[in-house]
Amino acid sequence: MKNTVLALAVLGFAFVSAQTEPWCRCALFVSGGHAEYMVYELPEVVIADCESHNQCKNRCTKEFNEMTNNMDLWSTVNNTTVGSYICQNLERPIHNRYVYGYYEMCGGPWEYSGLVSQQMLCCWDGVHDHCISK
Template sequence: MKVALLLLATAFAAVSADKEPWCRCAAFITYEYSEIMVYEAPEIAIESCIDDENQCKKACANELNGASNDGDLWMMTDHGVTVGQDICSYLASRFIFWINNKKVYGYYEVCGGAWQWSGVESMQELCCDGGQQEHCVSKKHPRSLLRN
């Protein structure tokens, strides 16, 4: 039994060693117990799964900041809609129609490891109503507005 496990572990290590290193980069909105991916950038080439974590992080931050003018959800894209509307449309295509007051955060992943924050955060909060981006409104109770 031990020999079989050793052979299996050796085979797995050999197959894993042949894989090329890679870096994933994506944007997420965060809930208390979950994350929802709202955008995935093209894969980023790196030299090593062990030595190039900082290269992955920097390239991911550059990609996300470049695609959104440093996190501006109201920036117009080349295809005539805002970054936030792109996200709302993407979410609506996955049956998520309403998002209220959520920041969008950039994360990177090296060679299948854990997702890590890239330091990128949207300037504004994201709000989607029926799949359409809207300006977010503070959720103060109407009576509290009268007291101010």
């Protein structure tokens, strides 16, 4: 009986896993205190399967670089700075924080892509501003 239940559980997991579309999320985070905060999520990228770890990382890295002009927060996209796109929906101010690129594959943990912004991010009331060191 125990083996039958185990076999059914394994088959059920395999069936559900086979039906799920693979997906890869790309997002920008800042470090604050003892936590990482997502500040902007980019569009999902297509991957072949949930074993394609390097494919997910490489496609997110490409998307980060294309959409942020190589992580340049003062680069302009459609007459708006990359930093402004990040700042406009934030509920909290951010002062002197670098932005890091992360990716998540098929519900796994967020992983660091190795990319960091060229400048620090400063946002106040949704407005991207130049950072002034203390």
